[in-house]
Amino acid sequence: MIRRAFIQELGSGRMEPEMRDLLGGLQERGLSTELFTAKRLERRQLPLDRETLVAGDVPTVLGALGQLGIEPPPTNDYPRSIEPFLHRRLWTSTLRKLTADIENGMSPPVFAKPQGRKKRFTGHVFRTQEDLIYLQRASLSTPILCSEVVRWQSEYRVFVIRGRIVGLRHYAGDPAIRVDEAQVEQAVRALEEAGEGTAAYGVDFGVLETGQTALVEWNDGFSLGSYGLDRSLYTELTLARWAELTEFPLG
Secondary structure, X not given: OOOEEEEEOOEOOEOOHHHHHHHXXXXXXXXXXXXXXXXXXXXXXXXXXXXXXXXXXXXXXXXXXXXXXXXXXXXXXXXXXXXXXXXXXXXXXXXXXXXXXXXXXXXOOEEEEEOOOOOOOOOEEEOOHHHHHHHXXXXXXXXXXXXXXXXXXXXXXXXXXXXXXXXXXXXXXXXXXXXXXXXXXXXXXXXXXXXXXXXXXXXXXXXXXOOOEEEEEEEEOXXXXXXXXXXXXXXXXXXXXXXXXXXXXXX
């Protein structure tokens, strides 16, 4: 059972909107809360245990799990069970190959992003050599996920807690263009039946220019952008995922 929580602040009382909502949601539940900065966690100044929620950005939460002796959860941006909802070709590669193909004029426009949690660069559509400036700080051996370029008319995040859709929030494109909720529900059922869902997560769907509802990507339920989701639901989601994560210590 989670008895208290450490919530990340940015310093001088500044907080991400999600953390501010979470703070309020936890206080409404009567949980003891304390703000902290990433530096305090890095210096091991927080008395962590498995009954204490640690909420913040991805590096901070992974750092807390590490201090608790818990392996970070694997990344799974495109779960196998919902690949039929991609409606576009997807493949793995490396920055070395992408760079060579772009420089040699052998590649059509391609969307590429880092594979795994180490985000050496932001996902981007690469068309010409000028786009390679986005890769200046990344190693050529960096593994990447690539997909053919598609046009999104609108994009939404679907919030799921214990297999149940609890929210749908628009975050890009035309809000008047809605995803096909029957398709979204079918995808979530497929995820759950395949055992690829976690206790809480967000899965992004959008509407392509073809009118198809398609998977954008899956997102784990910690450090998750809320896009204005009701704070009580965001609090429930965060607690559910943390409780699940802390059930699996190393050794």
